[in-house]
Amino acid sequence: MRRALAAVLLLLCSRTAGATDLAVTDAAIARVPNTPTAHVTSNVAWQNAWRNERNHDAAWIFVKVRAAGGSWRHASIIRASLQPVARLLQPPSIAVSPDLVGLFLSAASPMRGPVTWSLDLTVDLSLIRDLSADTALETRVFGVEMVQIPEGAFTLGDPDPAALKFAAFYRSNAAGSPDGLIEIRSEEAIEVGAAMGALNYQVEQPEYQGDRQGPIPAAFPKGFRAFYAMKYELSQGLYAEFLNTLGEEATGFRAIHGGREYYRHRGTIRLEEGRYSATQATRPANRVSWEDAIAFADWAGLRPMTELEFEKAARGTSPAIGHEFPWGTSTIDRVRRVMQPNDDLALSSSADEAQLSDVTRVEFGASYYWVLDLAGSVWERTVSVGHPAGRRFEGSHGDGRLTGYGSATNEDWPRGDETGGGYGYRGGGYYEQRMQATDFNPYSPIAYRRFGAWGQAPRSLAYGFRAVRTAP
Numbered sequence: 068m069r070r071a072l073a074a075v076l077l078l079l080c081s082r083t084a085g086a087t088d089l090a091v092t093d094a095a096i097a098r099v100p101n102t103p104t105a106h107v108t109s110n111v112a113w114q115n116a117w118r119n120e121r122n123h124d125a126a127w128i129f130v131k132v133r134a135a136g137g138s139w140r141h142a143s144i145i146r147a148s149l150q151p152v153a154r155l156l157q158p159p160s161i162a163v164s165p166d167l168v169g170l171f172l173s174a175a176s177p178m179r180g181p182v183t184w185s186l187d188l189t190v191d192l193s194l195i196r197d198l199s200a201d202t203a204l205e206t207r208v209f210g211v212e213m214v215q216i217p218e219g220a221f222t223l224g225d226p227d228p229a230a231l232k233f234a235a236f237y238r239s240n241a242a243g244s245p246d247g248l249i250e251i252r253s254e255e256a257i258e259v260g261a262a263m264g265a266l267n268y269q270v271e272q273p274e275y276q277g278d279r280q281g282p283i284p285a286a287f288p289k290g291f292r293a294f295y296a297m298k299y300e301l302s303q304g305l306y307a308e309f310l311n312t313l314g315e316e317a318t319g320f321r322a323i324h325g326g327r328e329y330y331r332h333r334g335t336i337r338l339e340e341g342r343y344s345a346t347q348a349t350r351p352a353n354r355v356s357w358e359d360a361i362a363f364a365d366w367a368g369l370r371p372m373t374e375l376e377f378e379k380a381a382r383g384t385s386p387a388i389g390h391e392f393p394w395g396t397s398t399i400d401r402v403r404r405v406m407q408p409n410d411d412l413a414l415s416s417s418a419d420e421a422q423l424s425d426v427t428r429v430e431f432g433a434s435y436y437w438v439l440d441l442a443g444s445v446w447e448r449t450v451s452v453g454h455p456a457g458r459r460f461e462g463s464h465g466d467g468r469l470t471g472y473g474s475a476t477n478e479d480w481p482r483g484d485e486t487g488g489g490y491g492y493r494g495g496g497y498y499e500q501r502m503q504a505t506d507f508n509p510y511s512p513i514a515y516r517r518f519g520a521w522g523q524a525p526r527s528l529a530y531g532f533r534a535v536r537t538a539p
Contacts, residue, residue: 128172
């Protein structure tokens with residue numbers, strides 16, 4: 068086996084307090100002679116991994132390959148196994164996605180703590196252009212920490228009547244008035260509007276809250292089926308690495324660090340000597356447009372999250388309470404993972420994420436499933452049920468391949484920034500130091516949909532993104 072050109076070391080790490088230091092390192096590639104395949108090896112490690120009786124976290128791993136000096140291409144993973152090691156403290160579960168775009172790596176048995184694994188992947192090279200037997204190859208292996216959201220029923224809405232003015236979902240009676248909350252028990256189509264048992268919501272401005280039309284088709288992901296959500300919002304460091312794999316024309320569309328106010332409002336991405344980097348790599352990426360967001364999702368083999376999935380990821384299977392935030396209380400007083408004076412999102416206490424539990428999740432701002440920062444950081448863009456373009460969403464996954472201009476290619480995904488529709492905002496957004504809090508911002512309760520269907524906003528200092536993937 069001929070050893071080809073190894074890739075640069077990649078560290079997609081989280082360094083601020085309360086983060087988990089996911090690192091994908093020592094990526095290397097070796098051609099398999101007389102075949103259109105290659106072996107890709109890398110080490111994957113992170114702190115505070117877990118598997119318990121309810122759910123687990125996982126690393127979503129995907130591979131890019133190029134002929135030396137050429138364009139980066141997404142590589143299909145044909146097989147995945149572990150490199151031989153002397154001793155394996157924690158056996159992993161390795162699940163390659165059915166479309167071969169990536170794999171989920173997680174602990175196979177109950178545990179809590181650090182994990183380290185060395186992967187040996189067989190990848191398909193057939194899509195690499197101008198490839199000959201002597202062509203040197205480069206590879207980059209990427210990892211994103213995800214949290215499993217298990218299959219099961221859950222509740223939409225908020226029992227506090229005050230939530231109705233913020234377009235929270237409710238179960239309708241025959242006259243269209245509230246008759247309790249909605250329980251999602253399957254992925255079947257959902258009737259919408261003024262009909263007994265239908266999903267309904269109040270609308271003051273349809274462009275913001277939605278058209279109150281339906282039905283929500285069976286193909287629209289509703290959160291009942293299991294899926295994985297990014298544990299953290301898209302970071303500036305990961306977005307910079309995304310940019311580093313795009314062509315020159317594509318970066319012209321996808322670079323988010325333009326505008327005279329970017330560096331005054333938490334932005335740290337810079338272009339130096341032809342390479343993008345972020346001074347604060349773990350800081351949530353703000354100024355992300357919808358087109359930027361879905362391009363990243365397609366590139367990573369993920370997809371956008373729906374607003375129903377947002378409520379599932381936040382509340383889980385626990386009963387809804389009035390004015391409920393993702394950490395399970397109706398107040399923000401005990402949350403310690405907050406925007407710091409230096410603009411980093413970090414813990415303002417001495418706690419470490421190893422201490423995250425169902426008892427302490429309020430302090431960490433963690434959801435029922437331990438997804439972090441679903442409120443109080445940057446606005447979470449989600450696919451909306453309040454617009455025809457959103458209801459056409461079928462939950463297709465990205466394949467890792469963008470257009471030459473850096474755009475996503477999935478036909479069922481909502482499109483457009485200033486003139487588009489089909490997506491909206493959840494969770495609230497932190498705009499600036501000492502901003503005055505409102506009823507829905509910067510901490511927005513789980514069910515609040517004040518801008519749940521507003522799909523006409525470009526980049527802004529408080530707009531971010533979190534991608535998901537349906538479980539294999």
